[in-house]
Amino acid sequence: MIPRYTRPEMAAIWSPESKFRIWFEIEAHAASAQAELGVIPKASAAAIWDKGGAAEFDVARIDAIEAEVKHDVIAFLTHLAEFIGDDARFVHQGMTSSDVLDTCFNVQLARAADLLAEDLDGLLSALKRRAIEHRHTLTIGRSHGIHAEPTTFGLKLAQAYAEFDRCRERLAAARREVATCAISGAVGTFANIEPFVEEYVAEKMGLEAEPVSTQVIPRDRHAMYFSVLGVIASSIERLATEIRHLQRTEVLEVEEYFSPGQKGSSAMPHKRNPILTENLTGLARLVRSAVMPALENVALWHERDISHSSVERGIGPDATVHLDFALKRLTGVIDKLVVYPDNMQANLDRLGGLVHSQRVLLALTQAGVSREDAYRLVQRNAMPVWRGEGNFLALLKADEEVVLSDADLDALFDLGYHTKHVDTIFARVFGEDA
Numbered sequence: 001m002i003p004r005y006t007r008p009e010m011a012a013i014w015s016p017e018s019k020f021r022i023w024f025e026i027e028a029h030a031a032s033a034q035a036e037l038g039v040i041p042k043a044s045a046a047a048i049w050d051k052g053g054a055a056e057f058d059v060a061r062i063d064a065i066e067a068e069v070k071h072d073v074i075a076f077l078t079h080l081a082e083f084i085g086d087d088a089r090f091v092h093q094g095m096t097s098s099d100v101l102d103t104c105f106n107v108q109l110a111r112a113a114d115l116l117a118e119d120l121d122g123l124l125s126a127l128k129r130r131a132i133e134h135r136h137t138l139t140i141g142r143s144h145g146i147h148a149e150p151t152t153f154g155l156k157l158a159q160a161y162a163e164f165d166r167c168r169e170r171l172a173a174a175r176r177e178v179a180t181c182a183i184s185g186a187v188g189t190f191a192n193i194e195p196f197v198e199e200y201v202a203e204k205m206g207l208e209a210e211p212v213s214t215q216v217i218p219r220d221r222h223a224m225y226f227s228v229l230g231v232i233a234s235s236i237e238r239l240a241t242e243i244r245h246l247q248r249t250e251v252l253e254v255e256e257y258f259s260p261g262q263k264g265s266s267a268m269p270h271k272r273n274p275i276l277t278e279n280l281t282g283l284a285r286l287v288r289s290a291v292m293p294a295l296e297n298v299a300l301w302h303e304r305d306i307s308h309s310s311v312e313r314g315i316g317p318d319a320t321v322h323l324d325f326a327l328k329r330l331t332g333v334i335d336k337l338v339v340y341p342d343n344m345q346a347n348l349d350r351l352g353g354l355v356h357s358q359r360v361l362l363a364l365t366q367a368g369v370s371r372e373d374a375y376r377l378v379q380r381n382a383m384p385v386w387r388g389e390g391n392f393l394a395l396l397k398a399d400e401e402v403v404l405s406d407a408d409l410d411a412l413f414d415l416g417y418h419t420k421h422v423d424t425i426f427a428r429v430f431g432e433d434a
Contacts, residue, residue: 005283010324013111014317020057022104023076026201027091028052030099030183033200034193040090047087055083073097094193098304099183102217105312106178107205109225112320113175116232119327120168124161126334128430131157135422138415139253139344140355145245149355150348150418153253153339158429160239165429167232174228178221181205182213187303215304219297222312226294229319233287236326240277240284243333247274253344257336276333283326290315348415352385353392359412360396360404367403377401 012018028049035045057079066075074097081088092100135154140147181202185193195209202209210217246253256274258264264271293315297308348355357378364374381395381402396402396409404412426434 230291237284290319
């Protein structure tokens with residue numbers, strides 16, 4: 001995790017202190033369940049909670065033990081025994097390392113998803129506010145980067161809102177998918193531990209019991225989780241790329257907020273660069289880089305191997321930390337985005353009315369002209385305008401083959417025609433209250 005792109009709330013989930021505290025809770029809850037079954041004394045289970053719960057786990061001490069034993073869970077259990085004393089012999093009864101590691105990892109992923117969901121809620125709120133603000137702010141729609149037909153800037157933001165709303169739903173599904181618990185012992189058969197223990201720990205940790213854990217929780221769950229993070233990252237990049245294009249000097253329809261005292265270039269004092277959305281593009285690439293390794297982790301050997309372990313130690317913190325930061329940054333960009341309606345209108349007018357070509361085409365077909373001839377007539381008058389030679393409406397009026405009156409042609413150049421269904425789209429996206 002790079003501090004530059006790390007928020008403390010997400011970093012805390014992945015800190016060694018947090019991890020070891022979750023490990024302890026898993027072990028202590030398992031001990032409580034074992035005590036209820038009569039496998040260990042209830043007094044011992046209480047001692048584990050009292051002494052371990054009050055302990056301040058020493059990360060350096062655990063690392064030192066691991067350096068000798070070459071096993072992270074054993075190192076932790078050895079350190080835990082230093083606090084608990086004789087009752088430590090009842091810790092980890094019938095359990096295997098994966099019971100602790102996998103359950104902890106899923107707790108961390110679920111908590112990370114909760115933070116990401118809060119981030120998405122904040123982004124959705126900002127997008128909705130700005131979309132409603134610019135519901136009828138006319139701008140040119142582009143296909144292939146070329147002027148197409150008029151739209152509104154509010155519709156651009158409404159599209160983004162709908163996309164991130166789907167992301168929110170996918171994240172909720174991914175959280176449910178990954179929030180499972182395995183306390184099933186070696187090869188997942190419950191030979192040395194009762195299924196009741198798993199059910200007990202799962203309930204206490206806010207998880208569901210894994211139906212078949214085979215000693216590890218199946219990694220198709222995690223593949224789904226990280227794939228969803230990758231989709232969210234791609235949606236971030238889509239909106240960031242749109243803003244970057246619209247901020248280009250030749251376009252300048254929107255601009256990232258440029259704060260007092262901010263400097264855009266070490267060499268050129270005039271520069272105001274879209275650095276935040278460029279940064280978001282890069283962060284999206286980092287998040288997506290976790291997806292393929294997560295997919296490859298699905299194919300483990302037999303009931304368990306640890307080829308996935310090193311991967312998850314990296315992608316778990318990195319993907320969630322980077323996505324958390326990116327969502328917060330994008331929210332700030334949208335919240336403070338500077339919009340230039342006058343520039344949008346100027347760009348709309350740049351092609352001398354060519355954006356109305358389809359309306360003229362359709363009107364000619366309605367007047368009895370074949371579609372092929374109508375297309376030829378419209379294109380014949382459009383191409384000179386494309387080259388900067390004349391005005392589209394004037395050329396159409398002067399063309400004797402264009403069988404439309406001047407009044408009819410004038411009516412076809414009404415920009416308001418293109419926004420008549422904006423409210424319908426907004427109602428679909430935001431509900432009637434929009």
